[in-house]
Amino acid sequence: MERSTQRIARPESCRLSQPARDENDEESTDRHVLLECLGALWAAGVAVDWKRASDQLEPFGTRRRLPLPTYSFDGHRCWPDDQPAGLTLPRQPGERERHREAVFTYAQTWTEKMLPRAAPGGGSAKALRWLVLADRPFGEAERAEDMLANSITRQLEDAGHEVVRVCRRAKPSNSSVKIKGSTIFIDPTREGLKAFFDAEIASVRPADRILCLWHLSGTADPCEDPGMVQTHLLRSYDAILDLARVLSTLALQTPVDLWIVGDKSVQVDEEPVDPEKACVFGPAIVLPQENPMVDCRVVDLNIDDPNIGYQLGAEIGRDVPGADAIVALRGNRRWGPHFSEVALASQISGRETLRSKGVYLITAALGRIGLSLTEYLVSLGATVVAITRPSVPDHLSSGRADLDEDGWTRRLAALDGSKGQVVLRQGDVSDFDSLSGALDSTVREFGRIDGIFHAAGLADLKFLSEMKDTTSAGEFASKLVGISNVYRAIQRLQSTHGQSPEFVFLFSSLASILGGPAMAAHAAANRFMDAFARQVQGKLGVRWINSNWDDWDYSYDEQVTAAYRTRQAEDLALSSDEGINIIKRILATIDNGQVIVATRPFPPRVRQWVDQVRIITPDEQPDEQNRSPPEEVRTGKDEVLRHGDPRSIFLDEVKNLLGAEEIGLDDNFFDVGGDSLLAAELQAHLTKSDRWRSPQLDEIIGAATFGDLYERICSGDHSSR
Ligand SMILES: NC(=O)c1ccc[n+]([C@@H]2O[C@H](COP(=O)([O-])OP(=O)(O)OC[C@H]3O[C@@H](n4cnc5c(N)ncnc54)[C@H](OP(=O)(O)O)[C@@H]3O)[C@@H](O)[C@H]2O)c1
Known part of the structure; x- marks a missing residue:
């Protein structure tokens, strides 16, 4: 167990003291002890490899995802009833x-x-x-x-x-x-x-x-x-x-x-x-x-x-x-x-x-808000056409409800003596015909919405x-x-x-x-x-x-x-x-x-x-000392082309076109398989870039090496185009 916990916590050298284990306690499973150890380590500032931890914990029991109320993260305190004594969640700033x-x-x-x-x-x-x-x-x-x-x-x-x-x-x-x-x-x-x-x-x-x-x-x-x-x-x-x-x-x-x-x-x-x-x-x-x-x-x-x-x-x-x-x-x-x-x-x-004499249509009228709204409108004397996905029992589609039933039927039944009425219509809002049909029948029956x-x-x-x-x-x-x-x-x-x-x-x-x-x-x-x-x-x-x-x-x-x-x-x-x-x-x-x-x-x-x-940690602070100006990269060793160096990008264009990885700046276009058609294609490719001016066809054909061509199209007035 101890070895297992050390493998999933870093640094490796961290010493671990396990909580005392009570054999009679149902909660004292290996998984529980392991979780407590990890929690203690994490609270002490040790970086825990949570992915590996969850992989290793899986055999000890099934993980459960507990649904939380909406906006649980925002000022709602969400904790099981049997919370450990003395544990309080600090208030968030601004809460x-x-x-x-x-x-x-x-x-x-x-x-x-x-x-x-x-x-x-x-x-x-x-x-x-x-x-x-x-x-x-x-x-x-x-x-x-x-x-x-x-x-x-x-x-x-x-x-x-x-x-x-x-x-x-x-x-x-x-x-x-x-x-x-x-x-x-x-x-x-x-x-x-x-x-x-x-x-x-x-x-x-x-x-x-x-x-x-x-x-x-x-x-x-x-x-x-x-x-x-x-x-x-x-x-x-x-x-x-x-x-x-x-x-x-x-x-x-x-x-x-x-x-x-x-x-x-x-x-x-x-x-x-x-x-x-x-x-x-x-x-x-x-x-x-x-x-x-x-x-x-x-x-x-x-x-x-x-x-x-x-x-x-x-x-x-x-x-x-x-x-x-x-x-x-x-x-x-x-x-x-x-x-x-x-x-x-x-x-x-x-x-x-x-x-009070209005006609209102509510989609999802039996949902939580829908039902509250239905109750209010019906008590006002209005007619509510309540669209609901589940099929509507016959005795309800006319607005009558069975008092023996629970939940929404009970709440609708309680509206029976109200000034207004509720009419249930089965419909799914993602189905155009059923929704449109509900609007149509409402107007036919009640004259308007x-x-x-x-x-x-x-x-x-x-x-x-x-x-x-x-x-x-x-x-x-x-x-x-x-x-x-x-x-x-x-x-x-x-x-x-x-x-x-x-x-x-x-x-x-x-x-x-x-x-x-x-x-x-x-x-x-x-x-x-x-x-x-x-x-x-x-x-x-x-x-x-x-x-x-x-x-x-x-x-x-x-x-x-x-x-x-x-x-x-x-x-x-x-x-x-x-x-x-x-x-x-x-x-x-x-x-x-x-x-x-x-x-x-x-x-x-x-x-x-x-x-x-x-929060910017000291490591992330822009460091003037370590600043590496772009020029430094560009004037580095000619032979080692840095990823992202414009010459490297130029050479990649050439390599992609000619389908050969080994091409270098010292190679000649024709020596590596170039021909006049490929020269025209290369010209078209290079023309799309703003890093250099567009090469003339004869410059591609006449250049001694790719390095030579690169220097030409980057030199002179056009170089910073
Ligand atoms: N309650 C809140 O605290 C709160 C907060 C912010 C926003 N809202 C919004 O307010 C609206 C009502 O909330 P609520 O709490 O009353 O929600 P709810 O109790 O979950 O009710 C939603 C209703 O929508 C129905 N529904 C889902 N898909 C449907 C479809 N394709 N066609 C017809 N009905 C469909 C469901 O019917 P089934 O029973 O057939 O699934 C359910 O009755 C929701 O849009 C929600 O996003 C609510």
């Missing part, structure tokens, strides 16, 4: 008690931020190893994103960094990773990505920084119908999710900075936004929460902006990355999300926004490492597909009945902004809704109101509640009466747009959980 019934409401806008200063003298204080994840090797520039990748590579290399381009192949091949000069080709699968990163962290010098430009672009047809989910745009989400799933499991020894670059995935101004692209924020925000060794930031830009390469270079090229986790670059301006408080109007008697509350949602919480390929689809069905179907169903209602509801009220979550462990897909789905609500503002003559909620005070799964429910969670959450009251006030205040509803001040929570405020 606050909720003042009685305090509610904070915000709108999200964008505020202009300072532009970063370019690195002094064009050089960087510390030479870093960068991975640029782009679809094409350096030099190729078919699309705007290739040009951006090339521009960034040049800037980083000019600043003295080593840059490795990582390209995904079109299809998997026999070897999942293939290196060609400073380009690494990997399989376009998660396995390919994993094989690459495993090799990367095992290497002598793993990457310090990663820039992800994969699937950067992709624009919707401007007249595209918002009701149609543009699945091709979800490729960006898939790419980032794969990356996050792989990086979340890596046992990194030193932190790595990751920038994910998006193209118009947020709406800074009145520009159009494609909600599908906004989904990348889910995994991007959650990744550092699940693996704090990865600092992840999102830089959103407009790829068509001239000079965007230099803007991006200044953003990512700082010696110490900025604290903002999310920035948007537009033209010469830099923006960050901002949360300004909005005051909600009080309800004025006689001017209620929810009418005053408002739709879209409360369908699925919180299938899975850590990135546990996610399956189907996890996101489940989350997306209710929100992403669901809200698109609501839009289309209203379109159809307009064409068949010539009418539409006054408002659509969407229930999104704070997870779309704060993320949260195990919430990558959930945050992505809610982020989609947030962007969708912006995209459709003012469309179809409907008020589109989107609300992002903090926790409501509902019991979580029964057995979890018993063990984990704490007074603090209850204190922090909104009661359903509070929630319903806020819904009414939102409807009375907001015409169109988004409201964030939080039970504690929100901006400090964003800073705490989203903005990456890295």
